[in-house]
Amino acid sequence: MTLxxxxxRLLISLAVGGFIFFxxxxxxxxxxxWFLLSVFIFTIVGIILKAMPxxxxxxxxxTLLAITNTLTFQEVFSGxxxxxxxxxxxxxxxxxxxxxxxxxxxxxxxxxYLLGKNTKGLAYGLVFTDFILAxxxxxxTARAGGVVYPVVTALAKAFxxxxxNGPRKLGAYLVQTAFQAGVVSSAMFLTAMAGNPLVAELxxxxxxxxxxxxxxxxxxxxxxxxxxxxxxxxxxxxPPEIKNTPNAKAFSREELKKLGPMSVQEWVMVFVFAxxxxxxxxxxxxxxxxxxxxxxxxxxxxxSSVLSWEDVIKEKGAWDTLVWFxxxxxxxxxxxxxxxxxxxxxxxxxxLQGMHWIPGFLTLLLVYFYSHYFFxxxxxxxxxxxxxxxVLGIALGAPPVLAALLLGFSSSLFGGLTHYGxxxxxxxxxxxxxxxxxxxxxxxxxxxxxxxxWIVLGGIxxxxxxxx
Amino acid sequence: MTLxxxxxRLLISLAVGGFIFFxxxxxxxxxxxWFLLSVFIFTIVGIILKAMPxxxxxxxxxTLLAITNTLTFQEVFSGxxxxxxxxxxxxxxxxxxxxxxxxxxxxxxxxxYLLGKNTKGLAYGLVFTDFILAxxxxxxTARAGGVVYPVVTALAKAFxxxxxNGPRKLGAYLVQTAFQAGVVSSAMFLTAMAGNPLVAELxxxxxxxxxxxxxxxxxxxxxxxxxxxxxxxxxxxxPPEIKNTPNAKAFSREELKKLGPMSVQEWVMVFVFAxxxxxxxxxxxxxxxxxxxxxxxxxxxxxSSVLSWEDVIKEKGAWDTLVWFxxxxxxxxxxxxxxxxxxxxxxxxxxLQGMHWIPGFLTLLLVYFYSHYFFxxxxxxxxxxxxxxxVLGIALGAPPVLAALLLGFSSSLFGGLTHYGxxxxxxxxxxxxxxxxxxxxxxxxxxxxxxxxWIVLGGIxxxxxxxx
Numbered sequence: 001m002t003l004x005x006x007x008x009r010l011l012i013s014l015a016v017g018g019f020i021f022f023x024x025x026x027x028x029x030x031x032x033x034w035f036l037l038s039v040f041i042f043t044i045v046g047i048i049l050k051a052m053p054x055x056x057x058x059x060x061x062x063t064l065l066a067i068t069n070t071l072t073f074q075e076v077f078s079g080x081x082x083x084x085x086x087x088x089x090x091x092x093x094x095x096x097x098x099x100x101x102x103x104x105x106x107x108x109x110x111x112x113y114l115l116g117k118n119t120k121g122l123a124y125g126l127v128f129t130d131f132i133l134a135x136x137x138x139x140x141t142a143r144a145g146g147v148v149y150p151v152v153t154a155l156a157k158a159f160x161x162x163x164x165n166g167p168r169k170l171g172a173y174l175v176q177t178a179f180q181a182g183v184v185s186s187a188m189f190l191t192a193m194a195g196n197p198l199v200a201e202l203x204x205x206x207x208x209x210x211x212x213x214x215x216x217x218x219x220x221x222x223x224x225x226x227x228x229x230x231x232x233x234x235x236x237x238x239p240p241e242i243k244n245t246p247n248a249k250a251f252s253r254e255e256l257k258k259l260g261p262m263s264v265q266e267w268v269m270v271f272v273f274a275x276x277x278x279x280x281x282x283x284x285x286x287x288x289x290x291x292x293x294x295x296x297x298x299x300x301x302x303x304s305s306v307l308s309w310e311d312v313i314k315e316k317g318a319w320d321t322l323v324w325f326x327x328x329x330x331x332x333x334x335x336x337x338x339x340x341x342x343x344x345x346x347x348x349x350x351x352l353q354g355m356h357w358i359p360g361f362l363t364l365l366l367v368y369f370y371s372h373y374f375f376x377x378x379x380x381x382x383x384x385x386x387x388x389x390x391v392l393g394i395a396l397g398a399p400p401v402l403a404a405l406l407l408g409f410s411s412s413l414f415g416g417l418t419h420y421g422x423x424x425x426x427x428x429x430x431x432x433x434x435x436x437x438x439x440x441x442x443x444x445x446x447x448x449x450x451x452x453x454w455i456v457l458g459g460i461x462x463x464x465x466x467x468x
Numbered sequence: 469m470t471l472x473x474x475x476x477r478l479l480i481s482l483a484v485g486g487f488i489f490f491x492x493x494x495x496x497x498x499x500x501x502w503f504l505l506s507v508f509i510f511t512i513v514g515i516i517l518k519a520m521p522x523x524x525x526x527x528x529x530x531t532l533l534a535i536t537n538t539l540t541f542q543e544v545f546s547g548x549x550x551x552x553x554x555x556x557x558x559x560x561x562x563x564x565x566x567x568x569x570x571x572x573x574x575x576x577x578x579x580x581y582l583l584g585k586n587t588k589g590l591a592y593g594l595v596f597t598d599f600i601l602a603x604x605x606x607x608x609t610a611r612a613g614g615v616v617y618p619v620v621t622a623l624a625k626a627f628x629x630x631x632x633n634g635p636r637k638l639g640a641y642l643v644q645t646a647f648q649a650g651v652v653s654s655a656m657f658l659t660a661m662a663g664n665p666l667v668a669e670l671x672x673x674x675x676x677x678x679x680x681x682x683x684x685x686x687x688x689x690x691x692x693x694x695x696x697x698x699x700x701x702x703x704x705x706x707p708p709e710i711k712n713t714p715n716a717k718a719f720s721r722e723e724l725k726k727l728g729p730m731s732v733q734e735w736v737m738v739f740v741f742a743x744x745x746x747x748x749x750x751x752x753x754x755x756x757x758x759x760x761x762x763x764x765x766x767x768x769x770x771x772s773s774v775l776s777w778e779d780v781i782k783e784k785g786a787w788d789t790l791v792w793f794x795x796x797x798x799x800x801x802x803x804x805x806x807x808x809x810x811x812x813x814x815x816x817x818x819x820l821q822g823m824h825w826i827p828g829f830l831t832l833l834l835v836y837f838y839s840h841y842f843f844x845x846x847x848x849x850x851x852x853x854x855x856x857x858x859v860l861g862i863a864l865g866a867p868p869v870l871a872a873l874l875l876g877f878s879s880s881l882f883g884g885l886t887h888y889g890x891x892x893x894x895x896x897x898x899x900x901x902x903x904x905x906x907x908x909x910x911x912x913x914x915x916x917x918x919x920x921x922w923i924v925l926g927g928i929x930x931x932x933x934x935x936x
Binding site: 003 | 471474520524527531535541545546548551554764766770771772778781782784785
């Protein structure tokens with residue numbers, strides 16, 4: 001993108017924000033509140049248009065708020081001591097350990113070795129690899145690009161399946177299954193996708209508490225069903241030409257041999273991983289915040305030299321997330337504090353009286369979900385639409401927790417629609433195995449199946465565990 | 469360093485912290501206060517012993533405080549929304565622009581071209597380069613390693629002065645002068661050395677406000693005198709064999725030609741630099757915090773594509789500083805809030821009654837200064853000794869501002885004593901031009917001259933401008 005294109009898009013963002021501002025301040029709202037809303041909209045539009053990277057847009061928004069004294073400096077930077085922000089930042093560091101030590105690849109090849117008798121078995125191996133790594137690798141891009149993708153392409157090539165010759169469909173089947181499974185496992189844990197903590201934080205602004213454990217509990221049943229269904233569904237929609245892969249076991253054993261025996265570093269990673277999951281689940285009972293558990297984890301990795309301090313400070317994805325996340329969390333918190341959220345919900349309520357919540361909320365959910373065709377990032381979508389749609393859903397009379405969770409899980413699931421909708425999409429698409437129109441068709445079919453599983457079976461599960 | 473050595477040093481740090489803790493809690497102090505002091509001492513001892521990098525020690529300290537519930541998570545991470553911390557973090561980003569655009573090198577060669585008729589002229593060129601860049605490049609290592617050092621060695625070699633053959637002393641003279649000038653200019657601006665804002669923050673805990681402008685105003689007279697004296701002093705202590713450098717002008721012109729005409733990016737850097745200095749000086753009058761000005765600066769650099777967002781997130785020195793600085797600032801603030809500082813000052817006062825402040829404070833200052841022989845980092849030294857020595861000085865009856873400034877300026881100046889005492893020292897020493905015993909001898913002599921200039925002439929200047 002040229003400098004001019006970028007400035008053009010920035011001007012559009014500025015125009016949209018400015019338009020809102022000059023609409024005039026509704027009664028009961030302060031000048032500061034209305035200016036904050038305009039800056040927020042400027043920031044979000046800039047992120048959606050990709051005028052600048054998210055972090056840079058965040059800095060612009062923060063600077064506008066600081067320079068106009070809309071907020072004090074401490075308020076503008078208050079997101080930087082938010083505990084969910086740091087949970088995800090530290091999880092990025094811990095995730096580096098999986099890749100650096102090679103444990104991620106070992107898990108993948110071990111599962112291939114165990115399950116890879118046939119093509120579906122291989123697919124299950126990939127699905128479970130992603131599922132196992134999801135709780136501790138919040139960067140879907142790192143999970144896909146650092147672990148799953150290299151394994152998928154190595155496997156496909158080992159069976160002679162290249163994008164442009166040989167039985168292309170084996171690679172295509174594995175790529176699609178791995179991609180869609182990654183989308184599902186992102187929805188399953190608070191720490192499985194960088195946008196999930198943003199969901200939790202925005203939900204908490206509406207008075208709904210979501211902990212690491214309650215997220216995982218709610219997602220485990222529909223999530224596992226989605227994951228188990230995926231290899232079958234995909235082989236139905238897009239059957240691979242090669243069904244039996246007798247050499248996969250031998251191939252995986254070769255790769256495992258290359259990795260050698262488990263190193264001390266890998267054992268430390270296993271220990272830290274187990275400790276984290278245990279602490280994250282038991283957190284509310286032993287009164288330990290998830291972020292404090294993550295701090296303990298990173299201390300162990302540093303002490304044991306699994307990670308060096310250099311690894312931490314050069315983990316640029318973490319610092320990127322720190323900045324954009326802090327900016328969005330801060331704006332969300334002050335939109336609420338300044339009464340914008342309340343004003344919006346009252347505005348909506350007055351228009352929705354008498355409507356039943358079930359058709360109303362379902363419409364809302366589908367609009368939220370399929371508007372992802374227009375987004376190139378889960379987080380941009382969450383930042384722009386999650387909070388107002390949650391407010392809308394609650395105003396319609398939907399049970400707040402149900403609304404928060406369904407919109408939250410959708411915030412990962414919609415990533416499977418296109419070849420640009422979430423971080424791993426361009427990576428997998430870039431392999432060349434799957435053509436564009438097929439990618440979109442499969443994405444649409446899978447999204448329908450996922451929505452049915454998560455709404456119907458999920459709804460039943462949440463009723464059973466008493467969430468609503 | 470092996471893992472065992474590192475763990476050994478950590479155990480020593482833990483033992484020292486634990487020893488303090490088990491000394492027993494003095495009357496009037498809470499359990500939390502005493503535990504915080506022990507954690508602080510553990511962290512600082514670990515930093516001094518280089519058990520782990522500063523940032524990692526900071527994380528350990530924060531984790532200990534969070535996991536014991538000594539402080540809440542928000543309190544533990546409160547340093548991350550401190551405005552001086554972010555001033556220095558953003559200054560690191562801006563500094564990257566000087567190096568990336570080549571403006572730093574251009575300034576250096578331009579000054580060489582103007583002043584480089586003889587060896588002393590070259591030395592002045594280096595001195596002024598460092599001085600000009602100092603306000604906006606808080607990483608002394610980046611200033612030395614990224615701009616001054618490459619020019620020094622290129623110049624020396626251009627005149628046939630190599631560490632092991634030819635007239636070694638030209639290179640040696642330039643290296644020593646550039647190094648000591650860098651030490652002096654670090655002391656001159658709040659944003660010239662990463663530890664300076666820590667000084668300002670710790671002083672503010674003792675009720676002394678130091679702004680960007682008041683720091684620069686206090687330092688400008690003794691600083692400029694030190695800088696002007698340096699090339700002469702060094703040629704007296706260590707005369708270069710080559711006095712005339714008729715080719716230096718031609719050499720610099722060649723280098724300038726290689727750089728080509730000023731690029732748009734460089735002009736933007738010049739503009740941002742001028743704007744920052746103007747805003748930093750006028751800040752208190754237009755009610756703009758220095759950090760907000762820095763935010764404006766980084767926005768301009770991002771908007772104009774002088775820096776990309778990628779440049780920002782991979783600027784690992786900035787993220788390193790963010791972590792260790794936030795940790796130390798947080799501990800300093802809570803040591804004060806929990807009454808440790810007050811308790812310590814009362815303890816000292818009771819022992820010092822009747823002593824005159826001038827000999828008392830001078831002794832203190834010299835102890836503070838020359839104990840830097842035992843430190844490999846300005847920041848470690850500041851973190852360990854600045855706050856208690858300031859409290860001691862004030863308790864002795866020294867004018868608080870004078871005490872804060874002299875200890876603060878010393879916190880840069882002592883970096884010239886050894887070949888490991890501050891970031892640039894190992895870089896310049898590593899050039900091989902100056903042998904170890906000579907380096908220490910020159911460091912000692914220069915320190916005496918610097919102390920006289922800053923205490924006597926500085927003291928007169930501060931009296932004139934009414935600082936005490």
